[in-house]
Amino acid sequence: MFRWDIVWQFFFSSFIFQAAWTTLWISVVAQTCGVILGLFIALMRMSRNRFLSGPARAYIWFFRGSPLLVQVLLLWDGLPRIVPDLLLPGWAVIVIAFSLNEGAYMAEITRAGITSVDPGQMEAAKSLGMRYALAMRRIILPQAARVIIPPLGNEFNNMLKTTSIASVIGLEELTGTAEIFGSPTFTIFELLIVVTFYYLLLTTLWGFVQSWIENRLNPDRLTKADLKEKKSWSERMIGFGSRTGKGGGTLVSGR
Amino acid sequence: MSLEQANGSKAAGTNEMVRAEKIVKSFGHLTVLNGVDLSVKRGQVVVIIGPSGSGKTTLLRCINHHEKIDSGHIYIEGEMIGYREVNGKLVEDREATIARIRSQIGFVFQRFNLFPHMTALENVIEAPIHVLHQPRAEVKERAVALLEKVGLADKADAYPHKLSGGQQQRVAIARALAMNPKLMLFDEATSALDPELVGEVLKVMDQLAKEGMTMIVVTHEMGFAREVADEVIFMDHAVIVEEGKPEQIFDNPQHERTRAFLSMIL
Numbered sequence: 001m002f003r004w005d006i007v008w009q010f011f012f013s014s015f016i017f018q019a020a021w022t023t024l025w026i027s028v029v030a031q032t033c034g035v036i037l038g039l040f041i042a043l044m045r046m047s048r049n050r051f052l053s054g055p056a057r058a059y060i061w062f063f064r065g066s067p068l069l070v071q072v073l074l075l076w077d078g079l080p081r082i083v084p085d086l087l088l089p090g091w092a093v094i095v096i097a098f099s100l101n102e103g104a105y106m107a108e109i110t111r112a113g114i115t116s117v118d119p120g121q122m123e124a125a126k127s128l129g130m131r132y133a134l135a136m137r138r139i140i141l142p143q144a145a146r147v148i149i150p151p152l153g154n155e156f157n158n159m160l161k162t163t164s165i166a167s168v169i170g171l172e173e174l175t176g177t178a179e180i181f182g183s184p185t186f187t188i189f190e191l192l193i194v195v196t197f198y199y200l201l202l203t204t205l206w207g208f209v210q211s212w213i214e215n216r217l218n219p220d221r222l223t224k225a226d227l228k229e230k231k232s233w234s235e236r237m238i239g240f241g242s243r244t245g246k247g248g249g250t251l252v253s254g255r
Numbered sequence: 256m257s258l259e260q261a262n263g264s265k266a267a268g269t270n271e272m273v274r275a276e277k278i279v280k281s282f283g284h285l286t287v288l289n290g291v292d293l294s295v296k297r298g299q300v301v302v303i304i305g306p307s308g309s310g311k312t313t314l315l316r317c318i319n320h321h322e323k324i325d326s327g328h329i330y331i332e333g334e335m336i337g338y339r340e341v342n343g344k345l346v347e348d349r350e351a352t353i354a355r356i357r358s359q360i361g362f363v364f365q366r367f368n369l370f371p372h373m374t375a376l377e378n379v380i381e382a383p384i385h386v387l388h389q390p391r392a393e394v395k396e397r398a399v400a401l402l403e404k405v406g407l408a409d410k411a412d413a414y415p416h417k418l419s420g421g422q423q424q425r426v427a428i429a430r431a432l433a434m435n436p437k438l439m440l441f442d443e444a445t446s447a448l449d450p451e452l453v454g455e456v457l458k459v460m461d462q463l464a465k466e467g468m469t470m471i472v473v474t475h476e477m478g479f480a481r482e483v484a485d486e487v488i489f490m491d492h493a494v495i496v497e498e499g500k501p502e503q504i505f506d507n508p509q510h511e512r513t514r515a516f517l518s519m520i521l
Binding site for chain 2: 118120121123124125126127128129130131132134138139142143146
């Protein structure tokens, strides 16, 4: 028998709020670290210096080539054996493993973004006396961002759901919470329904945020006057409308 | 480099903006510059002409160290660009040094290479603010004046993709001028333009020449070369075949290859 009362009770309980918060902050922290890590791995990977590009290649090869679950367990079970005194809490292990893993994916996405920028841009920047780092920061990366943001949105969408892996080491994020409360009382199905809803809520909200970001990066943004005149609210917020070009997107997947 | 050569370079540096000595450059097996010498004095306008693949664009790019050279020396006001000498061997210079010299040389590209994520004004103020660390208000004032000078005062807030090719190239010239360069290099600045837009860019270049800017111009616009150049250089097959006053090159070319080239395009 399906217990609706359990669904409602759980839906508005502080446990699920707490769990959703855990899912959210782990995702945000791991994704942020992954983006930063990915940028540096990408720049290393693109370097002409082998001592930089070699390690970057190996890094990407390892973290994209083995399952995240295995990487989590390697860190969880293996770290205490390598460094016995180091007892990291579960959330730290999860954040580290997710960040390292995400760094590899973001490195490839970032590299694709940087490669997509016309080489003439770097030349123009350098002809104006800019050094590599300044040219990257001011000229190349802002343009690469337009290519990076849509897949980055997908990555974060994935990240929100991948956090469920944290349940295997007992972390009380959404999935783990459902298991902890559901298993002893045989109401896991009801609780998973609630959890599913919360995942959808998070990914949908993220879809809105992403569309907003993508539109900010749109070269058609032009001046404030243009914005008022040419774009409706829906066009700006979620990318729906007749306007062609970059910056559109559907609600959930963020593409 | 012998002492004598060093002195020669230094002494000439007083009035000499660019000096290139025996530049050799190849891409794989293809030699694109085969011992090219060049001397450009302050305030001079030198126009380089020649058929496609003759090496003229590569020569220009070497002067800004956009291309590495295999051998030879290039000096900007007596200072070697791109390389320094260590125990008689040339090694590539530090990035900061190359960047500093480049910041004094304006480069105008065939394909404009404006920064598409910035407005015309932002394109112009970018380098003075972030490379020269000049105060924003002051730079902005100068940038507005420069855009006015190239006839684009009303386009300051437009993004490059909303501008025509001719307008983009004029913004690119303004962007280069904002750095107060002592030398301007033009790499086929009008070749990517629709014919009706060529004139507006040439006009700006002409005006710049009249104001005394030192310029090296690679172009196919022979009318411009004849009108504006102090000296015309004809290049073919990786070498300078002939150089002289425009009248001399255009009306009385000494070499067969120059005559053949001019008869083909004039």
